Amino acid sequence: MRRICILGPSSSGKSTLAQALSRKHGIPAYHLDQISHVPHTKWERKPNDVFVKEHDALLTQDAWIIEGNYRVCMPQRIARATEIIWVDPPLLGRLMRYLHRCIIKDPDRHGGLEGAQSEFSLFLIRHTVFRYPQNKKEYKKILAKAPVTPLLIQSMKELNAYYAREGLTR
Numbered sequence: 001m002r003r004i005c006i007l008g009p010s011s012s013g014k015s016t017l018a019q020a021l022s023r024k025h026g027i028p029a030y031h032l033d034q035i036s037h038v039p040h041t042k043w044e045r046k047p048n049d050v051f052v053k054e055h056d057a058l059l060t061q062d063a064w065i066i067e068g069n070y071r072v073c074m075p076q077r078i079a080r081a082t083e084i085i086w087v088d089p090p091l092l093g094r095l096m097r098y099l100h101r102c103i104i105k106d107p108d109r110h111g112g113l114e115g116a117q118s119e120f121s122l123f124l125i126r127h128t129v130f131r132y133p134q135n136k137k138e139y140k141k142i143l144a145k146a147p148v149t150p151l152l153i154q155s156m157k158e159l160n161a162y163y164a165r166e167g168l169t170r
Helices: 014-025 032-036 048-059 071-080 091-104 122-143 156-166
Strands: 003-007 029-031 064-067 083-087 151-153
Touching: 003 014, 003 071, 014 029, 014 064, 014 083, 014 156, 029 032, 032 048, 048 064, 048 071, 071 122, 083 122, 091 122, 151 156
Parallel strands: 003 064, 003 083, 029 064, 083 151
Antiparallel strands: none
């Protein structure tokens, strides 16, 4: 069975890709932001032990698509993955997508938190601009131990080509 791990920074298209793959292959998609945060809050994090327990329970399934990073539980997810997709488009485009997402305020967006009281976060912008580049180095170390070679998608053009090649719809 397929176990697909989708990594990448915020607003890179991970959630939409997970849903598209889920529809095509009939495999459940899980969004780590939804699992790691308390619904109906301003993105309040669950305690790590609770989050990791819920995450690890997903890994026991025969087939899954899990999108998100969360280094605290990445090694065990990578170890079980049969496919890894790392979506990592340029920063400016991601920031523009994030701001657009905040303005539109679609309560049904893929990967959104149920009942989220706010979408805009300066913390997330700082994380995207400053923290993600540092985390990326750690992700590379974890991915070096992966059982499969990750597919790296570095632009929206490459992501669109992947959608076309795989016959996916958004």
